[in-house]
Amino acid sequence: MHVIGAGGHAKVVIDIIKSHNNKIEGVWAENCITPTFLDYPLNNYSEFKQLNTHRFIIAIGNNQVRKRIANELMTSSAEIVHPSCSLSASVVMGAGCVCMANTTINADVVIGDHVIINSNASVDHDCKIANFVHISPQVGLAGNVTIGEGTHVGIGATVIPGVKIGKWATIGAGAVVIRDVPDYAVVVGNPGKIIKYNKIED
Template identity: 55%
Template sequence: METNITLYGASGHSKVIIDILNCNSATIASVIDDHPKTDTILGLPVIKNTDVDFSKVDQMIISIGNNKVRERISTQVKVNYVNAIHPSAIISNAVTLGKGNVIMAGAIINPDAIIGNHCIINTGAVVEHDCHIANFVHVSPSVSLAGNVTVGQGTHIGIGAKVIQGITIGKWVTIGAGAVIIKDVPDYAVVVGNPGKIIKFNKDNE
């Protein structure tokens, strides 16, 4: 695990990342935020992003749960992004893992899965073999993705959702908590229920 890591974002999500880094004995250089609502988080000082010289940042993780915000910051702030992986996560040696990802406690990622950049694989989530997860995706706690599932950029899969094998989920989709996905989902759709049904479509800029 890299050391001297800067976190961008002071929120509940960042608390979990701080804990992951502590479990790996990584050094946290600072926690920064655009609009800090607190001076400290888990004992670490929070500083404004305007007070940071990003050219001197060694490694960084965007510690913000909102997929769109992670996308925006990653395009604006060009630094060396690194991963945070909880020691209890199980990740096959045959997984392809991008940068800026957070893999939380108890997550399982099986062989030949591909994880893009700036993704969140949350607590206890299962990503089975040959899944392809694009950039800025959030796979929430206790989600299960069966084999050969494709998830498009920016999609949020809600807590406890299940996706059967071979399904393709488009970009910037929202899958509701506990939904069961048994057929492909188009871009920008909002899907809820068991079996999952489209209830509306997000706008491109949401």
């Protein structure tokens, strides 16, 4: 497995890969400040496309950067699921997803491409999560929640059943979302309130 990224998120992804006894074939980064990363040789990302492989994961937490790299590579990639993840057999998961330790993903959840479900997060039945979303640690999504492309749900946030969150929104840490959230909105607090809007070219 090849890992694209050399930050904190990549460290966790590499641990998950190793938990499956899979070999790390290469670590790639856009800015190779050091020659190694976790004792693996660090390679220049610009050379990665020449490999023409599907056995890679984009281990970068930033949703916009993850989308850009996925669009540059224009090929499907592997998904990584920690052994402790409770994953319903009816879950549909896209390419390049990462499900971290102690996550729970329940029946009939649909997950897009290159989504991060971070440690101890819970995604209940019938949720729909679009491409390039990041669900942070200890997030609780109740049933039938919809989350649009590129949205980041911050650590410890809670979303009640049936809420629709738009694309490229930001849900702040610990927020309690009780109503629909429009595209690009930044929501904080309990109950969650919009405080501004993201300026993102998607």
